[in-house]
Amino acid sequence: MSISCLTIADQEVACEALIFDKDGTLLDFMALWGRWADEMLERTERKLLELNGEWIGSAEKAFGIVRGENGRILDYDRSGPLALATADELTGVLAWQLYASGLPWHKSVDTVREFAVSAEKRLEADRPVRPLPGVITLLENARAAGIRLAVATSDSTSSAIKHLRWAGIERLFDCINGRDLVEEGKPAPDLVFEACRRLGVQPERAIVIGDGGADMEMAKRAGARLAIGIVPGGGPCSHMAAADYVIGDYGELGIKVRNFD
Numbered sequence: 001m002s003i004s005c006l007t008i009a010d011q012e013v014a015c016e017a018l019i020f021d022k023d024g025t026l027l028d029f030m031a032l033w034g035r036w037a038d039e040m041l042e043r044t045e046r047k048l049l050e051l052n053g054e055w056i057g058s059a060e061k062a063f064g065i066v067r068g069e070n071g072r073i074l075d076y077d078r079s080g081p082l083a084l085a086t087a088d089e090l091t092g093v094l095a096w097q098l099y100a101s102g103l104p105w106h107k108s109v110d111t112v113r114e115f116a117v118s119a120e121k122r123l124e125a126d127r128p129v130r131p132l133p134g135v136i137t138l139l140e141n142a143r144a145a146g147i148r149l150a151v152a153t154s155d156s157t158s159s160a161i162k163h164l165r166w167a168g169i170e171r172l173f174d175c176i177n178g179r180d181l182v183e184e185g186k187p188a189p190d191l192v193f194e195a196c197r198r199l200g201v202q203p204e205r206a207i208v209i210g211d212g213g214a215d216m217e218m219a220k221r222a223g224a225r226l227a228i229g230i231v232p233g234g235g236p237c238s239h240m241a242a243a244d245y246v247i248g249d250y251g252e253l254g255i256k257v258r259n260f261d
Helices: 029-052 087-100 105-126 135-144 157-166 190-199 213-222
Strands: 002-008 011-014 017-020 065-067 073-076 148-152 175-177 206-210 226-230 245-247 253-259
Touching: 011 253, 017 190, 029 073, 029 087, 029 105, 087 105, 135 148, 135 253, 148 190, 157 175, 175 190, 190 206, 190 213, 206 213, 213 226
Parallel strands: 017 148, 017 206, 148 175, 206 226, 226 245
Antiparallel strands: 002 011, 002 253, 065 073
């Protein structure tokens, strides 16, 4: 008889499944969505300037991002729209900016959707995905130990599959679950429940790993065994109040198999 465990902070925690958020947890968030948001905001702000005839500020607060002096996105709010909203919700956020500046609602929505098509084509051409350091080793070791692996993301399922395929890690997961598969998104527990249903594992035997407070709250509401927050580089983690553990990189986690006679 054997039991597979995740090791963290000198502790061994038995688990049957690991459930990961995608962006910021498996993949570098800024490499992918920072580039997408740059184009969306630049084009939206250009349109706002056109509508108003003068500069009236930016739409960056609507997305919950922080820009540097060069105008490039430096960071984002882990509890903001860019991190948690669906594609339709993000469209609404930016369309409202245009509508408030005098463009009819239907034209505002159509305009933002045109921007999104352009930004998506750029992503398709560049495929700017980068797995976080150490995550592939953890995934491979977990699979070798018989631990089931799932993704629970606010992105759509098809988009998540595509991005993970670009990164070369789609094959490592038993199931990939997007916001479109459940009734309520994070921080509701639905995504964890759906992942566990598809894996054939009870939530209390699963561990959730994510980079946002909504991931931690989702795990708690679902009754997961542990909620582990990742803050790459070990930066500020005030948004991780609900986490059982917070790590700075995947080198702090390991996989062990305990054998019993």
